Every structure is written in C-alpha cells, then in structure tokens.
Amino acid sequence: TETVMDTRTATAELGWISFPANGVRTMCGYDENLNTIRTYQVCNIRFTVRDCASIPSVLGSCKETFNLYYLETDRTVSEGIKGVEYWANAPFLKVDTIAADESFSQVDFGGRLMKVNTEVRSFGPLSKGRGFHLAFQDLGACMSLLAVRVFYKKCPSVVQNFAFFPETLTGAESTSLVIARGSCIPNAEEVDVPIKLYCNGDGEWMVPIGSCSCKAGYEPDNGNVCRACPQGTFKSSQGAGLCQQCPLNSRSTIEAATLCGCRNGYYRGDMDRPEDVCTSVPSAPxxxxxxxxxxxxxxxxxxxxxxxxxxxxxxxxxxxxxxxxxxxxxxxxxxxxxxxxxxxxxxxxxxxxxxxxxxxxxxxxxxxxxxxxxxxxxxxxxxxxxxxTNQAAPSVVPIMHQVSSTSRSFSLSWPPPEQPNGIILDYEIRYYDKVDSVVQSEMPNVVLEGLRPGTGYVVQVRARTVAGYGAYSKEMLFQTLTDDEYKSELGQQLSLIAGSLVGGVCIVSLVAIAIICSSIYSLTHSPIFSSEVTMRPDMFSGPTPTVTFPTLSEGHSSPGVKIYIDPFTYEDPNEAVREFAKEIDPSCVKIEEVIGSGEFGEVYKGRLKPVGKKEIPVAIKTLKVGYSERQRRDFLSEASIMGQFDQPNIIRLEGVVTKSRPTMIITEFMENGALDSFLRQNDGQFPVIQLVGMLRGIASGMRYLAEMSYVHRDLAARNILVNSNLVCKVSDFGLSRYLEEDTSDPTYTSSLGGKIPVRWTAPEAIAYRKFTSASDVWSYGIVTWEVMSYGERPYWDMSNQDVINAIEQDFRLPAPMDCPVVLHQLMLDCWQKDRNARPKFPDIVSMLDKMIRNPASLKAGTNNVAPGPSHHPLLDRGAPDLSRVSSVEDWLAALKMTQYRDSFLGSGFTSLPLVTQITAEDLQRIGVSLAGHQKKILTSVQSMRHHVDDQSPTESV
Missing domain, CATH: 2.60.40.10 (Immunoglobulins)
Incomplete structure (x- = not known):
C-alpha cells in the first residue's frame, strides 16, 4: 500500500476550506490510543460519532452521519483555491453516506477506552492528471474526525522466470485483476510469448504466464540473473543449461562463447554438434x-x-x-x-x-x-x-549388313568394333552351311563367293590387332538367291542398263573426244615433255571439269576408284567447297578450348551435335578476322581436298561453316595430337610391333591417296594425327600454299622460288619440283625413321643445305637405336635415288603385313649403324659422342634424358666412372621404369665401358 496522506502524522494546519466559514473548526481529539490529534479534511474518513444525549448543551436529537464527495481537477492546489461560492456549487461526485458503526456517550480519562469507529471507502477511477479534492458534508450530526488517511494499493516490481514486471496499480475493486506485461532481463530471451502477470485487488501478483531463459553463452545464476560463460567454457543454446568446458582440440578466448573454435588443423563437420570434439583430415592411403x-x-x-x-x-x-x-x-x-x-x-x-x-x-x-x-x-x-595398360584384342563387331546377293555369293559390310584397342589389321570371316570356311579381309566388308544357290549361311566376323583376334560376333544368317531369282533380277538390271546406255552413248562419245583432244594439246604444249603430267590451275578454263588425269608414272586407277579433283581447277572455288564439303549449321557446333593455332587462325577443340545424331568431339579450324578473299579460298581449299577422301587412315572432314562468321573447317578430333610430339612424350613405351602397326596405318592411308592420284607433298610425322586408339591418320593437305607463298615456318626452306620441307622431300622434288607418289614414298621413309626414333628430328641439327649436300653424296640416315634390320632396309628402299626403284605404297603395305604376321622378323637382329661409306662424319649421329662427355649432366643431355638428372645425383651416381657400373636393378631403384629408357641408358653405359677400356691408364673418363 502507498499512503498519500495521513493526518495523524501531520504537524501543521492544512488550511482546509469550510462552508460556511464557521461551520467546521479544527479541534483536538483523541485516537483509539488516546493520543491527541487534530481534525483534518481528508478523503477516506476515520471518525467517532458521539451520542447526542451525552452532550449537555444539545437539546433534542441530532444526526449521526455525513456524506463523502470527491472532485477531479487539472489544476494544482494553489490554482484550485477559489471563493466559497465556487466550492458550494462545484460538481462533486458522491462517494457514500458514512454512518458510524459504534458511538460513545462520554469520555472517561480514568482508564476507560474510547470506542473509535473506522470506515474505508474506495472511489475512482481517476483520469485527470493534477489530482482530486475531497469534501465532507455534515448534515447536522455531532461528530469528530479523528484522522484521515488517503492511500492506494499496488503490486510491487518483481523478477520472475527471468522476466521483469514493473510496479502495477490495482483495480478500483478488490476483485479487479490488472495485466502487467513483462520483459526479459538482460541476456535472456523469451521462451513463450506473451509474458505477463496478473495484479489482484489486494496488491498481490498471481501466477505468471510465459517465461524467459538465458541466451546461448549465458547461464542462470541465483535464479534471476544470466551470467556470461567464462573463457574456456561455452553454452551453445538458450535454456536452463550451464556452461560446459570446451571439447578436445578446441578453445574459447572470450566470455559468453556460444561455440569453442577448433585449433589449427582441426575442424567440425557439417553434421557435428558444438559439444563434439574437433577432428582432423585423414592422412593418405x-x-x-x-x-x-x-x-x-x-x-x-x-x-x-x-x-x-x-x-x-x-x-x-x-x-x-x-x-x-x-x-x-x-x-x-x-x-x-x-x-x-x-x-x-x-x-x-x-x-x-x-x-x-x-x-x-x-x-x-x-x-x-x-x-x-x-x-x-x-x-x-x-x-x-x-x-x-596392356595390348588387348578388339571388342566384338556389333552387327553385319548384307549389301547385295547373287545365287553364288553375297556381299557383307559391318562397322568397326566400338573398342578397337589398337589398329585393326584385318578381319576374319567365318561362315558355314555344313562345312566351316574362313576368309580374311582388310576392310570392314567382304564378298563371299563360291556359295550354293538358295542356301542359308551362318556368318561371324572378328577383328585382329597386334594383340590378336577379338571374339567372334554373334551368328547371323544370310541367304543366297536361287538360280531363278538371280536370273530374274539380273534380267531387270540388264534392261535398265541397256536403256541407260542407249541414251548416254552419244554424250560419252562427245565427252571422250573432247578429253582426248584436250589431253593431246596439253601434253604436246608442256615445257618439258616426259612421262609425267604436272597438273596446274592454268591448264583449265571454262566450265567446272569432271575428269582429272592421274600422273602417268603411277598408272591409271583401278576400276571403281575415284579420281582426285584439284579444287583450284574450278573457275569458282566456292563451287568446289559446295560439292565436296558439307555445310554445317553453326548452332550444332560448340567451341570449348584452344588447342593450337594455324596459318589462318586458331584451332579449337569442340563438340558437334548434328540433328538426330550423337554428339561427337571435333577439331575446329577457324579463319581469323580481316582475311582477304584469296586467304578464304586457300583456307577452304583444304576442306575441298579432304572432302573427297573416305578412308580410315585419312583424317575425316565433318563439314564446313561458310555462311556465318567465323568461317570454320570441322574435322574429327584426334585425342593424342601430332605423331612426332606424341612419340616424344612416350619415348620407349611401345613394343616394335605396335610401332609397325602405326606405320602400316600411315602406309594404308597413303596407298589410298596414291590410288586417287593425289600427291601429298608434305608427308611428315608432324602431319600425322593419332587418336585415342593409336590409329594414325594422314592430315594437312594444304602444302600448295607453301609452294607459292612465303612463310616464316623454319621447317620449310626456299628452293626455286618456293617453300619445301627439305628434310622430308625427295631430291628430284627439291631440284626440279617434280612431286609424285614416288616422292611421297621418300617422305614415308623419313616418317618411318621418325617413328622408330620416337620423334627424333631427321638429320638432327644439320642445316637444310647440309642435308641437301649429304643426300647428293649418297648419305642416308642410320638406323635408330634398336630398329629391326628389315625396317631400316625398308627406309633405304624408300630413299633410292632412282624414284622408279622405290617401292609403291601397296608394296609397302604388303611388306608391313608380313612383318606383323611374322613378329620374329622384327627380332632377328638390330643395327644402330647405317650402311654406307665408313668415313662419313654423319654415321655416328645416332649415339652421343662420348669423347665430349665430361659429366653425368652432359651424358644425360646427350641421351635427351635430363629428366633423370636429380634421380641419378640423388642416388649417388655423381660421376661417369660410377655410372659405368650401373645395372638394370639400379635404374629401377632410382625411378627409370620405362623399358625403352632403361635399354637406351644401359646401351650407352656399355659404350662408355668400351670407351674407358680403350683409353690409356693416364686418361680420365
């Protein structure tokens, strides 16, 4: 309870207003304890009413009640004091009529206690801010007001359930309930909302609703305080829990930590709890x-x-x-x-x-x-x-198709195995009716002859690589025609052919006459009349030609083989592109990354997704911005050339983009890149028979080009591309531009006003610019030397002029290290000075097939020295000059194996005398694991031992 005023403790007059002025007076009285008190004007009244009969001066009866009023005001007390008339007419509100419960007739000072009557009244609610006035109206009673006490009730401020509730006034009635809203104490948060308490009419708090609890990082202390967790401890969540010590491998350096941070090198996983220990990553398996x-x-x-x-x-x-x-x-x-x-x-x-x-x-x-x-x-x-990985047989041929059928034969074709696992050498076809028969085919097609009419045959096929045969395909049944069916079909075909011949014989005759006349004129008017015909762009004029003569030295193509048509013979080179190259929608092409640069622009790896077909990786050559029309013609000429070829060992043209920018030539993608760099990266890693298989693929591609009367002119390992199955494919059909235009490429050198790759070019082509399939055979011999030497540069660091002079002096490249004699002999055959004495590409393919079928021929002796004059200074270029080697570093550099320098020196082989004692086991221990590298090093070590033995005792290695 809060007391506003209690007249029992007052020590001075309060200056109450009375009406009339002499109606009420201040007098002394006694309280219930017989203490003297003054009479005051107050709101709630404690009073005693005397019996009228006990007062001698009062005659008759008197009233024993009075009325209690109150008046709210917005003014201060000093402002509110006015004349008596104002108070007489003020709008007081009546609280109650007060009547005494007891009375007394006399005052006995001899020890008798006076009876004091006490009444309590409540009023309100009060709404005005300045306060209120109380008025006591006496209607004739004879009474004394012993004391007036004004008070109000409240619920005091309190902290319960970690929430603070402010001081709250009670309602006007004893049964009133007043809602008090609470707020969480510092560092606490609400658990349930809203948080409230009810204050009853007696100033007492009722049961609370809702609560707060200490936040993460704080713990409860003495029930109503949230204390921060000290350093080294933490509390991860809100609630009544206490702070915990940091888990293993973690720490906290601040107060009120909600998580202990992991020490360096330790971590918590995404699903780990704060109280879990910090852990580390595992070591290596x-x-x-x-x-x-x-x-x-x-x-x-x-x-x-x-x-x-x-x-x-x-x-x-x-x-x-x-x-x-x-x-x-x-x-x-x-x-x-x-x-x-x-x-x-x-x-x-x-x-x-x-x-x-x-x-x-x-x-x-x-x-x-x-x-x-x-x-x-x-x-x-x-x-x-x-x-x-080891060599592996090819996978199964997925399916076979019947192309045609007669009464005694049928023609079959099939796609290559999905996983050739190497170069497909040939296919074996097994078929049977009652007796098994087996035939071989180099190409993925075959014609089975000598069969019985009207008979079904079960056929299977399997592919062969240097690793051997793969499994046979599933059995498939094919049927020959009966004699009557064959005759009927043949008659229909003959009728069609006869009708066509009658209509076309005149046209053919006229064309033949025109061709013969043109040919005679060209031959008789050429500057040098010989057994060769050199085709030039200026030999053709007028409409696009439909026939091109083969070079006479190669002979005419076999029946059914296409003849190469030079795109520069077209009056409009764009017409050649449209005829031989497929136009591709640029939306089907996705460029991924740059893999090189060409003469005309960048070369990219990308993806081609033709409509309705599977996406494939491709190589994309682009024409750079700012090109001239002649550059565009030269750029697209290579596509016009490639588009005429269709052979597994010739790079395949997918198509061109000419109707949008940039202009592109799109070819199949060859994962292992150029053959020369691929061999250098894999020095010594392939068996000889695998290298021969790669050479066989190159020869097969060149045989195809020769049959089409196409002369490559720039056959070199750098222009052979290798795919993921080690299939080699001939590429780069654009040397014609090198022969006419200047270039900064050091591979090509000037000769008679043009650029020629001297190290790969036959002598007659260098001297007289006579390029034939025979000159391509010379280049093939150089490619064979490159393959067997794992990408060594032909003629090493000799200048181009020195190469020309050495060839004129009958020098030929020596056999690379560990090269079989038969292969070096093939090289020497290709390097015959007389071009007519050189083998043809079909002969080369046959020779290589014999080597593959008889691997023993590749092991029957090797040589490291080329035949020829023993005094020639170039014969020893195949091995390092030991007389000039003075240290392990020099020796490894001469062998082109500087990558092993640290391994040798770190293993204690710090001088050449120590190196001469090295063994195969030592090489394995120091990290030389490739068989080819081991052989090369051990061969050189053997040579060094002989060199040491030949020196005098006073000489040092």
Whole structure:
C-alpha cells in the first residue's frame, strides 16, 4: 500500500476550506490510543460519532452521519483555491453516506477506552492528471474526525522466470485483476510469448504466464540473473543449461562463447554438434597394389594411418589418362571408363576399373575423405599410382549388313568394333552351311563367293590387332538367291542398263573426244615433255571439269576408284567447297578450348551435335578476322581436298561453316595430337610391333591417296594425327600454299622460288619440283625413321643445305637405336635415288603385313649403324659422342634424358666412372621404369665401358 496522506502524522494546519466559514473548526481529539490529534479534511474518513444525549448543551436529537464527495481537477492546489461560492456549487461526485458503526456517550480519562469507529471507502477511477479534492458534508450530526488517511494499493516490481514486471496499480475493486506485461532481463530471451502477470485487488501478483531463459553463452545464476560463460567454457543454446568446458582440440578466448573454435588443423563437420570434439583430415592411403589385365586394372590399398579421429572415412578414386610421365600432360579419363563399385564414397579399400584404352598410361589418385575434408584449405592427401595398360584384342563387331546377293555369293559390310584397342589389321570371316570356311579381309566388308544357290549361311566376323583376334560376333544368317531369282533380277538390271546406255552413248562419245583432244594439246604444249603430267590451275578454263588425269608414272586407277579433283581447277572455288564439303549449321557446333593455332587462325577443340545424331568431339579450324578473299579460298581449299577422301587412315572432314562468321573447317578430333610430339612424350613405351602397326596405318592411308592420284607433298610425322586408339591418320593437305607463298615456318626452306620441307622431300622434288607418289614414298621413309626414333628430328641439327649436300653424296640416315634390320632396309628402299626403284605404297603395305604376321622378323637382329661409306662424319649421329662427355649432366643431355638428372645425383651416381657400373636393378631403384629408357641408358653405359677400356691408364673418363 502507498499512503498519500495521513493526518495523524501531520504537524501543521492544512488550511482546509469550510462552508460556511464557521461551520467546521479544527479541534483536538483523541485516537483509539488516546493520543491527541487534530481534525483534518481528508478523503477516506476515520471518525467517532458521539451520542447526542451525552452532550449537555444539545437539546433534542441530532444526526449521526455525513456524506463523502470527491472532485477531479487539472489544476494544482494553489490554482484550485477559489471563493466559497465556487466550492458550494462545484460538481462533486458522491462517494457514500458514512454512518458510524459504534458511538460513545462520554469520555472517561480514568482508564476507560474510547470506542473509535473506522470506515474505508474506495472511489475512482481517476483520469485527470493534477489530482482530486475531497469534501465532507455534515448534515447536522455531532461528530469528530479523528484522522484521515488517503492511500492506494499496488503490486510491487518483481523478477520472475527471468522476466521483469514493473510496479502495477490495482483495480478500483478488490476483485479487479490488472495485466502487467513483462520483459526479459538482460541476456535472456523469451521462451513463450506473451509474458505477463496478473495484479489482484489486494496488491498481490498471481501466477505468471510465459517465461524467459538465458541466451546461448549465458547461464542462470541465483535464479534471476544470466551470467556470461567464462573463457574456456561455452553454452551453445538458450535454456536452463550451464556452461560446459570446451571439447578436445578446441578453445574459447572470450566470455559468453556460444561455440569453442577448433585449433589449427582441426575442424567440425557439417553434421557435428558444438559439444563434439574437433577432428582432423585423414592422412593418405597406403601401400596401393595394382593388377593389370589387358584394359582393366584392380587397385587395392591399406587405410591411412591417421583417420582424423573420425569414423566416416571414405575414398575417392580419380583417373587421368597421360601422354607422358609429366602430370601436366594428363587429362581426365573418359566417362566410358567403368568403376566397380564406384569412384566416389568408397567404403572398401578396393576398386576394379575397366574399359580403359590399350597401350595407354594412366595415373590413379586415391584420396582418403572424411566429414571435415571439405573444411580444410589444403587438398586431401592422396596416394598415386601410374600404370600402363596392356595390348588387348578388339571388342566384338556389333552387327553385319548384307549389301547385295547373287545365287553364288553375297556381299557383307559391318562397322568397326566400338573398342578397337589398337589398329585393326584385318578381319576374319567365318561362315558355314555344313562345312566351316574362313576368309580374311582388310576392310570392314567382304564378298563371299563360291556359295550354293538358295542356301542359308551362318556368318561371324572378328577383328585382329597386334594383340590378336577379338571374339567372334554373334551368328547371323544370310541367304543366297536361287538360280531363278538371280536370273530374274539380273534380267531387270540388264534392261535398265541397256536403256541407260542407249541414251548416254552419244554424250560419252562427245565427252571422250573432247578429253582426248584436250589431253593431246596439253601434253604436246608442256615445257618439258616426259612421262609425267604436272597438273596446274592454268591448264583449265571454262566450265567446272569432271575428269582429272592421274600422273602417268603411277598408272591409271583401278576400276571403281575415284579420281582426285584439284579444287583450284574450278573457275569458282566456292563451287568446289559446295560439292565436296558439307555445310554445317553453326548452332550444332560448340567451341570449348584452344588447342593450337594455324596459318589462318586458331584451332579449337569442340563438340558437334548434328540433328538426330550423337554428339561427337571435333577439331575446329577457324579463319581469323580481316582475311582477304584469296586467304578464304586457300583456307577452304583444304576442306575441298579432304572432302573427297573416305578412308580410315585419312583424317575425316565433318563439314564446313561458310555462311556465318567465323568461317570454320570441322574435322574429327584426334585425342593424342601430332605423331612426332606424341612419340616424344612416350619415348620407349611401345613394343616394335605396335610401332609397325602405326606405320602400316600411315602406309594404308597413303596407298589410298596414291590410288586417287593425289600427291601429298608434305608427308611428315608432324602431319600425322593419332587418336585415342593409336590409329594414325594422314592430315594437312594444304602444302600448295607453301609452294607459292612465303612463310616464316623454319621447317620449310626456299628452293626455286618456293617453300619445301627439305628434310622430308625427295631430291628430284627439291631440284626440279617434280612431286609424285614416288616422292611421297621418300617422305614415308623419313616418317618411318621418325617413328622408330620416337620423334627424333631427321638429320638432327644439320642445316637444310647440309642435308641437301649429304643426300647428293649418297648419305642416308642410320638406323635408330634398336630398329629391326628389315625396317631400316625398308627406309633405304624408300630413299633410292632412282624414284622408279622405290617401292609403291601397296608394296609397302604388303611388306608391313608380313612383318606383323611374322613378329620374329622384327627380332632377328638390330643395327644402330647405317650402311654406307665408313668415313662419313654423319654415321655416328645416332649415339652421343662420348669423347665430349665430361659429366653425368652432359651424358644425360646427350641421351635427351635430363629428366633423370636429380634421380641419378640423388642416388649417388655423381660421376661417369660410377655410372659405368650401373645395372638394370639400379635404374629401377632410382625411378627409370620405362623399358625403352632403361635399354637406351644401359646401351650407352656399355659404350662408355668400351670407351674407358680403350683409353690409356693416364686418361680420365
């Protein structure tokens, strides 16, 4: 209770207003304890009414009640005091008529207690801000007001359930309930809303509704205070919980921490709780073991020594296909590679990988992963292993198609295996009715003859590489025609042919006459009349020609073989592009990355998605901005040439984009790039028979070009492209521009006003510019030398003029190291000075086929010295000059194996005398794992030993 005024404690007059002025007076009285008090004018009245009969001076009766009024005001007390008339007419509100419960007739000072009557009245509510006046109206009673006490009730401020409730006034009635809204104490938050308490009429708080609790980082203290967690402790959530010590490998350096931060090198996973210990990433897996089975590999390993104190360890396996031992030469494996049970999230320490490419180097990285590996700023520790797949037989031919049929034969064709795993040498076809028969075919088609009419034959086919035969295809049934069916069909065909011949014989006669006359004129008017015909653009005029003569030295093409048509013989070169190259919608082409640059612009890797067909990778040559019309013609001429070829060992033209910018030539994509760089990156990694298979593919492509009477003029390993199955394909059909225009390419040198690749070009082509298939055969011999030397530069660092002079002196390149005699003899045959003595490309293909079918011929002796004059200074260029070698670094540089310098020196082979004692086991130990490199080093070591033996005792190595 809060008391506003109590007249019992007043010590001075209060200056009450009375009406009339002498109607009420201040007098002394006694309270219930017989203490003297004054009479005051107050709101709630404690009073005693005396019995009228006990007052001697009062005659008759008197009233024993009075009225209590109140008046609210907006003015202060001093402002509110006015004349008596105002108070007499003021709008007072009546509270009640007060009547005494008891009375007394006399006052006895002799010890008798006076009876005091006390009444309590409430009024309100009060709404005006300044206060209120109380008025006491006496209607004739004889009474004394002993004391007036004015008070109000309230509920005091309180903190309950971590919420603060302010001081709250009670209602006017004892049964009133007043709602008080609470607010959370500092560092506490609401649990349930709204938070409230009810204040009753007696000034007491009722049961609270809702509550607060201490925030994360704070704990309750003494029930109504939220205390901050000290350093080294934390509280992660709101509630009644207490602060906890930081878990292992974590700490908190501030007060009120909601989480303990992990120490350096330790982390929490995404699903870890704040009270869990901090953990670390695992170490690398250990002791990987690989088992290679043709184009599959099984990897097994041991778990890491340190799992990071977690139980959610798993493994990821990354696969990269490599062109050499250098990591930057690796690229991610194709999506076709299969991993069992998978390549991510492995729980077991074992994975089987299949559908790899044959004769290919792979690097597998095994990563140990746990729940915090993604939190570490450092890459996961990994265990790497390098493996090289074995040679593997080709996959099964998927299907065969019947092209035609007679009564005694039928013609079949089939697509190549999806996974050739090398160069397809030939196919074996097995067929039977009652007796098995087997035939061979180099191409994916065959005509089976000598069959019985009207008979069904079961046919199977399988492909062969240097690794052997693949499995037979599924059995398919094909039927020959009966004699009557064949005769009927043949008669229909003859009727059609006869009708066509009658209509076309006149046209053919006229064309033949025109061609013969034109040919005689050209031959008799050429500057040098010989057995060759050199075709030039200026020999043709008028309409687009439909016939081109082959060079006479090569003979005419066999029946059914197309003849190459020079696009420069067209009056409008664009017409040649339209005839021989397919126009591609640029929306089907997606350019991905630059892989090189050409004479006319950038070369890109990209994707081609023809409408309704499967997306394939492609190479895209572009024509740079600002080209001239002649540059555009020369650029598209290569497409006009390529578009005429269709052979597995010739780069395939997919099409051109000429109707939008940039102008593009699109060809199949060859994953392993140019042959010379590919061989240098894989020095010593292939068996000889694999190299012969690659040479056979190049020769097959050149045989096709020769049959079409096309002369390449720039056959070199740099212009042979290699795909992922090691199939070699002839490319770059644009040398004609080099022969007419200047270029800064050092490979080509001037001769008689043009540019010629001297190191690869036959002597007659250098001297007289006579390019024939025989000059291409000379170039093929140089390519063979490049292949067997793993991309060595022909004639090493000799100048072009020195090369010309040496060839004129009958010098020929020596056999590369470990080159079989039969292969070097093939090179020498190709380098015959008399071009007519050189073998033809069909002969070369046959010779290589014999070598492949008889691998023993490739092992029957090798040589490292070319035949010829023993005094020739170039004969020893195949091996390092040991007389000039003075250190291990010089020796490795001479062998072109400087990549092993640190391995040799780190293993203690710091001088040449120590190197001469090296063994194959030593090479394996120091990291020389490639068989070709080991052989080359050991051969050189043997030569050094002989060199040391030949020196005098006083000479040093």
């Amino acid at each position: 250990r002791n990987v073991v690989s088992v290679v089975n043709q184009t599959s590999v099984l990897l097994e390993w041991h778990p890491p020594r340190d799992t990071g104190h977690r139980d959610d360890l798993s493994y990821n396996v990354l696969c990269r296909r490599c062109h050499s031992n250098e990591r930057r030469a690796c690229q991610p494996c194709d999506d076709s590679v299969a991993f069992v049970p998978g390549k991510r999230g492995l729980k077991d320490t074992r994975v089987e990988i299949s559908k790899l490419r044959a004769h290919t180097s792979y690097t597998f990285d095994i990563l140990a992963i746990n729940g915090v590996s993604n939190k570490s700023p450092y890459p996961a520790q990994q265990l790497s292993i390098n493996i090289t």
